[in-house]
Amino acid sequence: MGYIIKPLVTEKMSAITEKFNNRFGFIVRPEANKIEIKKEIEAKYNVSVVSVNTMNYSGKAKSRYTRAGIIRGRQNAYKKAIVTLKEGDTIDFYSNI
Numbered sequence: 001m002g003y004i005i006k007p008l009v010t011e012k013m014s015a016i017t018e019k020f021n022n023r024f025g026f027i028v029r030p031e032a033n034k035i036e037i038k039k040e041i042e043a044k045y046n047v048s049v050v051s052v053n054t055m056n057y058s059g060k061a062k063s064r065y066t067r068a069g070i071i072r073g074r075q076n077a078y079k080k081a082i083v084t085l086k087e088g089d090t091i092d093f094y095s096n097i
Contacts, residue, residue, distance in 0.1 A: 002029075002040075003028050003029050003032035003036050003040050004027075004028055004037070004040055004044070005026075005028060005078075006026070007024065007025070007027075007091075008024075008026055013025040016082075021090065022050075022084055022085040022087060022088075022089060023082055023083065023084050023085075024082075024083050024085070024091050025080060025081070025082050025083070026041070026081045027079070027080060027081075028079050028080070028081045029079065030077065032079065032081075034054060034081075037054070037081050037083070038052050038083075041083055047085050047086070047090075047091060048089055049083055049086075050084045050086055051083075051084045052083050052084075053081070053084075054079060054080065054082075055079065055080045055082075056079050057078050057079070057080065058077050059075050059076050059077035060074070060075045061073075
């Protein structure tokens with residue numbers, strides 16, 4: 001196990017969750033496939049997963065200008081999974097705060 005890195009809690013994902021009450025986003029490891037993601041979410045959150053949609057994002061080069069000169073870096077590549085749960089199921093990410 002260990003394919004899920006973290007839940008995706010952004011403004012855009014919150015808007016999707018408000019529109020569709022049973023969709024949630026996660027950042028997952030790039031080598032994870034849909035079946036492994038489904039099994040891990042069902043085991044970890046005790047919900048029934050209907051479908052999993054995945055998207056691969058490539059890393060991009062970033063640079064910024066500072067007083068000390070140009071700083072160059074790289075944004076990491078990652079994989080995002082949008083999980084649709086069975087009607088009536090939900091995940092509360094803020095329950096343990």
